[in-house]
Amino acid sequence: MELTKNITLGVYLPGQSSIHNLDPRTKISAATILIVLLLFARSYEAYGLIALFTAALIFCSGIPSGYVIRGLKPMLPVLVIMWVFQLFLYKTPDTAILFEWWVFEATEAGLHMGNLITLRVLFLFTVTTLLTLTTSVVSLTDGLESLLKPLKMIGLPSQELVMTLVIALRFVLILAEELEKIIKAQMARGVAFDQGNFIQKTKKLFPVFLPLFIGAFKRAEELIVAMEARSYTGGKGRTKMKTLRMSSSDLSAAFVMLAYSGILIYVIISVEPII
């Protein structure tokens, strides 16, 4: 019984790779660019390039590729459902019909759309995971906060927003750990979660989710008190013990990103979109 084993989102894996040592602002900007470019990629050629670059990033980060792929496992059912939906429901007027099933038709356009969307989500997840795997929570906060600073002028409470986001990210793992303990405690009283029909199975979730929610509220309450006890008043007047500083490797990273984005944009423009 280990739930936390397969969770990679929000986990930080300490290391000394060239990617670990980049300034968080560089990493966050790069991840944002990668994600935005993903949204424009509509051909298999473009995704081939993206796959190559992502693989190179994983290699540079020194994180075992098996571990990154393991993080995709829990997403698999969602991806399959998405793919099937696209296959049967997406249509263009002049597309070829692949096969029919009951009242649904699987079209060629649907197949391509399904593939593209699945790839998109896959890489979206991988890029985000890679960011959190190589960046500690503290530097992630500092980086985001520094990047969002200009938005303060239009009245956006950047520090508070970032704090909320980071806490949410941390809670993924904490709640998973707690969930594991609760499941064990109920299993110890003889619950067999995998037995029974759909309704019976759903009923068995009550003894798990009730303590989980109550625990989450309690934790939130405690966190508030802990923050208040240390006089947290939001972003106003906060200073940093460690200020962020760009180095020469950030410059080279920027060049790499620039070159990659250039090539990818060229591929996106020149290759006819598949759909």
Next chain:
Amino acid sequence: MPIEVINLNHSYKEGTPFKQQVLFDINLSIDDGEFIGIIGPTRSGKTTLAQHFNALHIPRRGKVIVDGLDTADKQTDLVSIRHRVGYVFQNPDYQLFAPTVSEDIAFGPTNQNLPGNEIKERVQEAMTQVGLDKTLSTRDIFALSGGQKRRTAIAGVLACRPKVLVLDDVTAGLDPRGREEIMSVIHELHRKQRITILFISNSMDEVASLAERIIVVDRGKIIMDDATRKVFARFEELRSIGLELPEITVLMDKLRSAGFDLPAGILNVNEALSSIIAALRKMEVRK
């Protein structure tokens, strides 16, 4: 209902960069009716070890045999093992979910698909066993005190009628009176029902007063497994892994090193009293 552990190894997060081995070549056997204290510093692996006894962890390397059944065997009915080996968690909040006390205690027997009147009977029996008043049976779970929550949690496990009861640090965070009450409940269970008790704790005082045998776990290995008195006689080793001896034992050691003729490894106040009297008598005679 004996439990047999053979060459057990266990790692968390197997196959990830966070892999960490927490148990190394554990061998032990537990007989019917024993009262065993499992002690060790925090993160020593005592909880992981104990969760193998009721098949919450299934061994990958090594074997755990409960009542002749191998927990790693696909044919073994794990639910029935979990009913035979009850496990009470440190934090009752992980377990309690039903609106009222009696409904929560009934959860275990309901999972056994027992008839309604049998469940009712078991709930009442379990409540008496842990000393919960009948008037509490309709009480809101979240209106209970810390000690009452612990007792409800223990009752919820007892209602499954286990033959072995694992108690994982169940007195943590209780006030002295709540602690004493829980300890006397456990003592009664062992004395009257002859339930095998595995008591996990890092409080030496509690373990010393009740356990007949003590297993000391440190960094995933069993470093001592012997009668309580013999284990506590090795106080220097215990201290070196960060465990504190019972206060009375420490006091008696101090008296002994000050020149009093007292035996080593005294575990409770009564023993201390009689050995002090004996020592003083001897001094009288010599005079």
